[in-house]
Amino acid sequence: xxxxxxxxxxxxxxxxxxxxxxxxxxxxxxxxxxxxxxxxxxxxxxxxxxxxxxxxxxxxxxxxxxxxxxxxxxxxxxxxxxxxxxxxxxxxxxxxxxxxxxxxxxxxxxxxxxxxxxxxxxxxxxxxxxxxxxxxxxxxxxxxxxxxxxxxxxxxxxxxxxxxxxxxxxxxxxxxxxxxxxxxxxxxxxxxxxxxxxxxxxxxxxxxxxxxxxxxxxxxxxxxxxxxxxxxxxxxxxxxxxxxxxxxxxxxxxxxxxxxxxxxxxxxxxxxxxxxxxxxx
Numbered sequence: 001x002x003x004x005x006x007x008x009x010x011x012x013x014x015x016x017x018x019x020x021x022x023x024x025x026x027x028x029x030x031x032x033x034x035x036x037x038x039x040x041x042x043x044x045x046x047x048x049x050x051x052x053x054x055x056x057x058x059x060x061x062x063x064x065x066x067x068x069x070x071x072x073x074x075x076x077x078x079x080x081x082x083x084x085x086x087x088x089x090x091x092x093x094x095x096x097x098x099x100x101x102x103x104x105x106x107x108x109x110x111x112x113x114x115x116x117x118x119x120x121x122x123x124x125x126x127x128x129x130x131x132x133x134x135x136x137x138x139x140x141x142x143x144x145x146x147x148x149x150x151x152x153x154x155x156x157x158x159x160x161x162x163x164x165x166x167x168x169x170x171x172x173x174x175x176x177x178x179x180x181x182x183x184x185x186x187x188x189x190x191x192x193x194x195x196x197x198x199x200x201x202x203x204x205x206x207x208x209x210x211x212x213x214x215x216x217x218x219x220x221x222x223x224x225x226x227x228x229x230x231x232x233x234x235x236x237x238x239x240x241x242x243x244x245x246x247x248x249x250x251x252x253x254x255x256x257x258x259x260x261x262x263x264x265x266x267x268x269x270x271x272x273x274x275x276x277x278x279x280x281x
Contacts, residue, residue, distance in 0.1 A: 001073060003037035004066040005130065006030050007045060010053055011063055012123075013188065013210075021210035022122050022188070074131025075262070086115045087266045090126035090133030092189035093212045096254075097155065097231025099277035106273045114266065122189055122211050128257055134264040136257045139191050139229055148263070149255040150271055153278025157191075157249035158233045160219050160226035161242050167225075168242035175227075175249055176201040184209045184224040191252050192227040212236055229254075254278065 009019035010030065020027040038044055045059035055063060087107075089095070095118050096103055107116040121127030126136035129144060142149050159178060161168045167177055179201040185192040187208045194202055207224055209215045212232065218224045220240035229252040233243035256274065258267060 001070070003033050003040070004070055006033040007037055007059075008063065008066055008070065010034060010046065011055065015053060018188075018210050021214070024122075070131060071129070074129070077131050086117055087135070087264060087270065088117045088119050088133045089270075090119050090121050090128050090136035092120070092122050092126045092137075092139075093186075094229065094231035094235040095120075095137060096152075096274060096277070097229070098234040099274065100235070102277055103270075103273050106277075107270065110269060110273070111266065116270070122186070124188060125257065126189070128259070134258065135267065135270065138255045138257050139231075139252050140189065142255070142257050146260055147257045148260040149257045152254045152256055152271070152274045154251035154253055155230040156251055157227055157246045158230055158243045159246055160216075160228055160233070161244065162220060162222040162225075163240050163242045165222065165225070165242070168244065170244060172245045172247050174247055178203055178225055178227070180204050181225045182207055182223070184215050184218050184226050186210055186212075186215065191229055196227065196249060216241055 006019065006023065009022050010016055013019045013022055016027045016030050016034075020030045023030065034046060038046075041058075041062065043058040044056050045062050047054045047056055100118065104116050104118075107114075119127055119133050121130060121132050123130055124140070125142065125144060125147065126138060127133040128136035128147065137152075138149065139155075159167070159173050167173060175197055179197070181203050182205045183192060183203045184207045188210060192206070194206060197203060207218075209218060215226055216236060216238045219226050220238060227246065227249070231254075256271060258264060
């Protein structure tokens with residue numbers, strides 16, 4: 001299963017390095033794991049060059065079956081977890097932000113013996129289609145037609161700057177204040193794209209990063225700035241990074257996603273608890 005997950009991570013992200021970020025491991029480990037899969041199958045599944053990775057004809061067939069196998073394994077895991085009363089909530093960067101703890105406590109009070117567990121997974125569905133979670137918190141539209149979503153609420157957007165950046169001296173900012181800057185954004189799970197800006201106030205460039213830790217590290221070093229949902233500012237304070245609200249930026253929608261054909265027990269309760277917290281502002 002580990003080998004199949006590594007292969008799909010490479011195919012879905014496009015590179016071994018990005019796959020390593022998605023799997024929270026090293027590029028060398030992903031490369032060894034895929035090589036072990038190829039040895040076990042007796043065929044090459046990937047063409048590797050210095051610039052890109054592409055599937056071989058055999059690889060296309062392996063990937064199609066691998067997705068079905070992992071989906072079945074995910075269904076087995078969901079059935080087992082439901083039997084023991086655990087609801088796993090996937091998220092890419094920041095779960096429910098400042099509402100996370102309150103929702104967990106309210107869940108525990110309403111459902112004694114049933115744990116609400118948050119699981120981080122930097123994939124487009126925050127671990128849902130990978131079998132790591134029963135439901136997932138998403139801040140981008142779910143592209144998979146097999147999933148259903150419900151709106152929990154909205155979050156303000158914040159600018160993230162190096163603490164010694166002159167803009168960090170202000171209490172709040174406008175999108176135009178970031179014009180000409182290089183911004184960092186996660187192309188897999190992030191909510192920041194060039195469409196937020198209009199000419200001539202757009203950023204100089206948007207640099208792709210994978211995951212919240214590399215994003216914060218680059219910002220603290222003064223290499224880039226960032227724009228993110230309020231949940232990131234609440235859940236990821238970092239020495240050397242200052243968060244400032246953006247007064248004119250559109251809010252970030254926050255959705256909960258689940259498998260359309262297998263809504264987990266406790267889903268209505270979780271929706272009610274989360275929506276109530278977001279409604280309070």
